[in-house]
Structures are given as structure tokens and as C-alpha cells.
Amino acid sequence: MFFLLDFNVIKPDFGLIFWTTIIFGIFWFLMSKYAFRPIANALKDREDEIQSSLDEAKKAREEMANLNAQNEKILAETREERAKILKEAKDTRDSIVNEAKEKAKVEAQKIATTAKLEIENEKKAAIASIKNQVGTMAIGIAEQIIKKDLAGNQEQEGLVSKLVDEIKLN
């Protein structure tokens, strides 16, 4: 039908058909087994690995966020607790201080009262002793004076006592 000047590329030659079949067949087989399939599998594995890594990362991030929220909550709680504890401590301290103050006051008062009493007693004793001494001294003095001037002892002694009582001790 067609006749062309030695356009022989369109005439499929048996030898070339044979060799192409062999060579392409071998190439297909070898490459499938040792290159294309392993490469495709490796690529798929890597793809899966990347996907799972991404998923894991996402999960980790979510967990992290969760953890953070929890931490935040715990921190807030802790802060509250601390504030509460501090407040309590302060209250305790105040009450202790107050109590101590109260106690001290009472004690001080008690001490002061005792001291006063003692002082009073001492004073009384001292006064009494002074009175006695003064009496004695006055008597002595009066004796000295009256030895010469007065004859009656009784009258004189009454006079002196009266005089001594009139002395106000301040």
C-alpha cells in the first residue's frame, strides 16, 4: 500500500522486536525488584513516618498545652493556698502577739500590784521604824532637854507623842 524510499523505521524488524522485548523485560524486572519497588516503599515509609511524626508532634503540642493549663491551674491554686497560709500565719501571729501582750500586761499589772503592796508594806514598815526611831530620838532629845527642865516624865512623854504624830511623813 505505502511505498516509501527506504523509510524503514516504519517497518518493524523482527530482530529489534526481539531485542526490545528482552531488554525492556529485563529492565522492567530488574528495576521493579531492585529499584522502583524498594524506592516506592521507602518513599511510602518515609511519607508515613513524616505523617506520624507530624501527628505525634501535634499530639505532643496538645498535651503540652494541656499540661500548661494544668500547671497554670496548679500555680493559681498554689498561689491562693499561699495567700491563705500567709493570712492564717499573720492572724496566728497577731493573735499570739495580742495574747502575749495581754498576758504581759496582766503579768505586769500583777507585778506592779505586788510591788506596790510590798512597797506599801515596806513603806509602812519603814515609816513605823522611822516613827519608832524618831520617837526614840525625840525621846532622847527630849530627855536631854527635859532632864534639865521637866520633872514629870509622863506629861512630857505624852506631849512628845502628840508632837510626833503631828509630823507628816511625806
Place this chain on the structure above:
Amino acid sequence: MHKKYLTLVFALFICFSLSAQQGHSHEGHDHGTEGHSHGTHQTTKEKANAHKGHKHDGHNHDGHNHDGHNHDGHNHDGHNHDGHNHGKDHSKSAKHDSDHGHGPSCAHAGHGHHGEFDPAATAFHHISDANVYSIGPWQIPLPCMLYAPKKGWDVFLSSKFKFDSTGHGDGHQAYNGYILDAGSVKRITEPGFPDGEVPIDGIIHDDEDIAYACYQGKMWKTDAKSTADGGIFGGGITSYYDFSITKNVVSMLMVMLLLTWIFLKVAKGYVTRKGMAPKGIQSFFESIFVFIQDEVAKPFLGAKYLKYQPFLMALFFFILGLNLWGQVPFLGGSNVTGNLAVTMVLAIFAFLVVNLSGNKHYWEHIFWMPGVPAWVKTILTPVEFLGVFIKPLTLMLRLFANITAGHIVMIIFVSLIFMFSKNGTSVAGGYGTAVASTALTLFMSAIELLVAFIQAFVFTILTASYLGAAVEEPHHH
């Protein structure tokens, strides 16, 4: 889309057969001075194609030594292999003058015609498969494995043909009844030709491109090798089969080894660098691999992509590798994927993989399309059934036509230099065209680089789409 490509193929054929005729119509002028009968019968043979000498001795065409025995046809001096020797001798024949009284003759076998440069013949020669491998201007012999049913096997190196190391692959010696004609082996069918190494005087061609070996002043008819086109394209079964390691086979082996080496290295990268980012060659090929995986395999095959991916990858890289191999200058420029035999095998592989994977759903859609009226089915079924074969056929023709067309265009652009320089006689024309031609060829090279990728991709994506249709699970609408 398929129709477009078919038209392209035929348009291409018509184009080049026309240009071949045009080129030959000038030849009468060249031959007129040479003392033989070309000029006279030129006009009566308007439609005959080539009329040029097949010999290489462009400097020895001055008409002496015409005695038929002592030709100087072997003086291939290596200077004149620029393409003017692809035509045919058109001398008067003493032996084969049956139809029109004019045929080729061995009388002038050694008498080279410095004929018009014939771009079509040059292009056809360069895109052909050959039994020699050309690297730059050098011709390297290849192993020949020839089988003639009555004779048996002949296995030898094509250097037995004693072709010129820088010529066009025309043998000066016959071996066991085989000769080398423009790089391809032909077999002398006429009985009586001696076996073994026999020096021949030359090879001539008649109007129908049948080659004749000249030996002892006689023409010995030869057969071209058997081809599987069933005679549609002028081939058919002849007296022998050529299973040689040809130029195309060598190219395929080289590409296969190169790709195997590359991909074993790449695959190794995934083992040694497991869990690490890809690096170097691995990273480069991974991008292409992933492109085919994500743009071709996954969209068409879905979850089943892993099963068919190796086939698609093998197709893609094999075609791409061969397309690019043919583009490398001075490496033979092998037109492997532009040879119908190669694309045919690839298409048959695709056809087998697709149809052997076809599930019930696929065959049901071909033979008994569900959900259409019965009378439509009678139309659909033959169409769908034909489609099963047309699909791989278009795969075969598309790749073949694109790559062959690319190679032809490149050769024609380079040929422009020889055409405009009038075979070296017009220096201005030669240099002028050389500049424009270089620019054009460079541009075409860029286009062809793109075509190399596109055609590999198209072949793969269409195979994937056919496969996708074959393995698709029925989905309920």
C-alpha cells in the same frame, strides 16, 4: 487527539516523498555530461525517485574505467560521505530491463555520480537502524546474527563487510552471501553467489529500492531483512531474519545499563541514608520519581498504585532515556523510540498489562455496557472492542511519529546547508545557511528536549489511564 497524530504521520510521509521527488528531478543535468544514458530517460521517469550513484568516490567520476571489472568504486576516500550517496543508480540494465527497458546496471557500479544532495534520503538513512554504530564520523562494527530459514544461522562481526571506518556503512565485501548496504545487512538471493569473504564491486539500487551487489560484472539481487508490517509499509517476510545487535539494540543496552546503574545507586540511598533527607543523585531522581508517582500513578490507580507503579516507572524512564540518548550529538543519534518496532513492543507490553489486569467491571463496560438501551449496546460494543486495540496502536504511533519527526526535522535543518551550498559549490550559500541552520537546529534541539520529556510522560500517563480504567472498582451512582 489520536486522529491528529495519525494525520501527522501521514502528512509527514507525503511531505517527504514529495520532497524526495523534487530533489531527483534535477539530476538529469548532473548526469548528462557523464557519458551514459541518464539524461535521456530522465523525463520519462518523472516519478522514479532516486537516480544517483551509490558509490562514494566523489572525486573519481570522470568517466574512465568503465569496463565493468576494474571499477574504482572502492576508492572511498572519506571526504565525500556527506550524504550524496543515498540515491539510486539508474543506468540501463542488461539484465533487469523487463518493465520499462531501463534499470540499474553494474556497468557503472564503480562510477560514482556526484549527484544532487538528497535531504530525504539522508534523513531516512540517519533515522534508520544500522548494523554499525556511528560515533562522530566513525563507524564501529557490531555483531551480526542472521538467520535464513534454508541456510541457518550466521553469526559474525559486521567488520567482515569491510566498510569504511568513516563512511556510510557500505561494505566492500560480501560475507556468506550477505552484504552491507548503507549500514544495513542485505542478503543475496540469487543462486550461485559464493560463500565466505567475497570482494564485491559495489552496490546499486533500482527504482523500487532493491539493492543489487555487483560481482564479476553481474548484478546479484538482494533481499532486505524480514519485517513484521505484513507488507503494509513495503516490508514483509523475506528470505532471512536479522537478529543482530544493531545500533538501536546497543543504544537500548547502554540506556538500560545507565538507568540500572543510576537507579540501583538511588535505591541504595534509601537504605544507607534511611531516615535521612535524600542527597545528590538520589534527591534528583526522587523528584522525577515522585512527580510520576503523584501525577500519573496515584491519580489514575488510586490505592492500587504501588502494584503497577514499577511498570509505569520502567516505561517512563526507558522511553525518556532513549529519547534523550537520541538527542546527544555524536553519540550515534540513535532513533530508537522513533522506530516502530520499539514503540510496538512497548505498546504491546502496555496492552498486555492493561488487559491482563482488567477486572469484571472493565470487560463488562466493553462488551455489555450497563445502563444503556440494548440497541445502543450493539453500537457501543464494537466501538469499545476496537478501542481495546486502538489504544495501544495510538501509543505506538504517537511516540514513533513524534521522535522520528523530531529527528527528521533536525537532519533537514542541517541538510539545508548542503542544499544551499549546492554541494560545496556555493560557498556563500553554504556559510549563510550554516548560520541560520545552526540557530534553527539549536532551537529544534531545545524543542526536542521538551518533546523527549513530554512523549515519555504522555506514553506513561495514557498507559496509566488505560490501566486505571481496567482495574477500577465499580462505584455505584
